[in-house]
Amino acid sequence: MAFSVNTNSGAMAALQSLNATNKSMETVQSRITTGLNVASTKDDSAKYTVAQTLRGDLGKLGAVTTSLNNAKSVTDVAVAGAEQVSDLINQMKSKALEASDEGLDVESRTAISKDLITLKKQINTVIDGSDFNGTNLLKGGAATTATDGKVSALQSIEGDTLSVANQGFTDLAEDAFGASADDATITALAGTDSAVAAEAASDLGDTLDVFFDAVKSSLSELGAGSRQIEGQLSFNSNLNDVITTGIGNLVDADLAKESANLQALQVQQQLGVQALSIANQAPQTLLSLFR
Numbered sequence: 001m002a003f004s005v006n007t008n009s010g011a012m013a014a015l016q017s018l019n020a021t022n023k024s025m026e027t028v029q030s031r032i033t034t035g036l037n038v039a040s041t042k043d044d045s046a047k048y049t050v051a052q053t054l055r056g057d058l059g060k061l062g063a064v065t066t067s068l069n070n071a072k073s074v075t076d077v078a079v080a081g082a083e084q085v086s087d088l089i090n091q092m093k094s095k096a097l098e099a100s101d102e103g104l105d106v107e108s109r110t111a112i113s114k115d116l117i118t119l120k121k122q123i124n125t126v127i128d129g130s131d132f133n134g135t136n137l138l139k140g141g142a143a144t145t146a147t148d149g150k151v152s153a154l155q156s157i158e159g160d161t162l163s164v165a166n167q168g169f170t171d172l173a174e175d176a177f178g179a180s181a182d183d184a185t186i187t188a189l190a191g192t193d194s195a196v197a198a199e200a201a202s203d204l205g206d207t208l209d210v211f212f213d214a215v216k217s218s219l220s221e222l223g224a225g226s227r228q229i230e231g232q233l234s235f236n237s238n239l240n241d242v243i244t245t246g247i248g249n250l251v252d253a254d255l256a257k258e259s260a261n262l263q264a265l266q267v268q269q270q271l272g273v274q275a276l277s278i279a280n281q282a283p284q285t286l287l288s289l290f291r
Contacts, residue, residue: 005286011279018272025265031253032262038251047250054247058240060157065236070133071153072229075164078137079222081130082215085123085138085169089212092119092177096208099201102194109197110190116204117183120173124180127169137164137222141171155232162232164225167218176211177204 031037041048098104099112130138140149149166178185185207188200 005283014276014279021268037253051251064154067154071151074132074135074151075226077132084126088123093208096205099189102198113190116186138169140166176207
């Protein structure tokens with residue numbers, strides 16, 4: 001091989017090798033810093049685009065979960081209200097049955113009617129108060145049940161929805177014992193005519209039975225809706241974990257492996273620097289030829 005001071009091929013080869021080592025070190029250090037094997041489309045376009053699609057699905061799944069959580073809260077409030085109404089109706093039924101005894105005196109009937117009016121007010125208060133974020137599944141009537149007043153939620157990222165209908169307790173309560181401002185159905189129990197008062201109490205008991213049967217049906221529907229929402233939330237949580245794991249499998253770096261690579265590259269870098277230093281000193285040997 002010819003000796004030349006213009007071209008140092010050994011130094012150029014050593015420099016190329018050192019540059020390659022430095023570039024590899026930059027890549028490894030980036031992976032260690034970000035924790036990602038594929039942090040950009042420049043690293044791996046196929047994996048990056050798939051990961052981005054999955055990240056978009058995660059964002060959509062978050063919106064679905066938020067919608068389901070809101071629907072669950074609305075439904076759970078309605079369930080609590082319906083259960084309370086059911087308990088109060090049972091108390092009213094017991095009072096109505098007690099008042100149907102023709103042997104009661106007027107004073108006793110009056111006391112019972114006052115208790116019934118109090119229970120009626122409690123039921124109306126529970127119905128009106130079973131509200132979450134502006135949605136009440138108990139308050140309303142047939143028109144409300146058919147048109148609005150229900151709660152809907154996203155069920156999947158495809159846009160599917162689930163809903164729980166309004167139960168129309170306002171109309172059911174009015175049919176059972178009259179409007180909130182009208183206590184005539186109950187005060188009739190306090191009449192001086194024992195037979196008429198007992199008949200009124202019996203009629204009230206019958207309407208309360210109808211109301212109670214409707215509440216039982218509503219409790220079943222609300223319970224089924226709540227379980228469906230909870231089941232979907234559980235599935236979405238599992239799906240979120242699976243997608244997150246899938247993204248990790250695509251783009252996450254193996255830090256143990258990258259740590260080992262970094263150690264090897266550091267040694268290669270040191271050797272490359274030494275090789276370049278030796279190659280740079282080669283032209284100086286030509287000086288000995290001119291001494």
